[in-house]
Amino acid sequence: MIILWIDPWTTTIGFSLIKKEKSKIKLIDYGIFKTTPKIELKYKIFEIWNDINEIIKKYNPDILSIEKLFFQTNTKTAIDVAQARWVIIYECIKNWLKIQEYTPLQVKKAITWNGKANKLQLQNAIKILFWLESIPKPDDAADAIWLAYIWALNSNQINNWF
Numbered sequence: 001m002i003i004l005w006i007d008p009w010t011t012t013i014g015f016s017l018i019k020k021e022k023s024k025i026k027l028i029d030y031g032i033f034k035t036t037p038k039i040e041l042k043y044k045i046f047e048i049w050n051d052i053n054e055i056i057k058k059y060n061p062d063i064l065s066i067e068k069l070f071f072q073t074n075t076k077t078a079i080d081v082a083q084a085r086w087v088i089i090y091e092c093i094k095n096w097l098k099i100q101e102y103t104p105l106q107v108k109k110a111i112t113w114n115g116k117a118n119k120l121q122l123q124n125a126i127k128i129l130f131w132l133e134s135i136p137k138p139d140d141a142a143d144a145i146w147l148a149y150i151w152a153l154n155s156n157q158i159n160n161w162f
Contacts (some may be wrong), residue, residue: 005066014138048131056097
């Protein structure tokens with residue numbers, strides 16, 4: 001089973017791919033998609049759509065794990081990110097991927113057992129879990145690894161934690 005995780009934004013989109021076979025979890029790939037700066041959102045959405053299609057074709061994932069949106073102040077950013085997020089979800093549905101969504105709190109608890117963990121704590125946990133020499137960079141790519149990992153642990157068990 002291959003899990004694709006996307007950290008949805010509009011300019012830099014983090015992704016990771018994890019393969020789960022029985023109890024083994026292996027990091028296959030991670031990185032970012034970048035959209036062209038300072039272009040209209042509709043063109044960024046098209047670039048995101050194109051990148052998602054390429055990764056689906058290349059890795060043929062079974063599951064999309066994606067973070068739920070949480071914005072307190074900037075409504076415009078929330079609306080833009082929501083549009084990018086839904087083009088990602090739509091393409092994954094079209095390709096028959098199962099979709100699982102998590103809140104930032106769920107991610108932090110599943111990785112560090114601390115819902116108030118900071119980004120560095122999460123990054124160090126991922127570094128240790130996958131025996132990496134350094135923390136994955138950029139941050140958006142590291143973020144993308146967290147959610148794929150918690151889905152790979154056992155989605156039913158994780159959902160029962162919260």
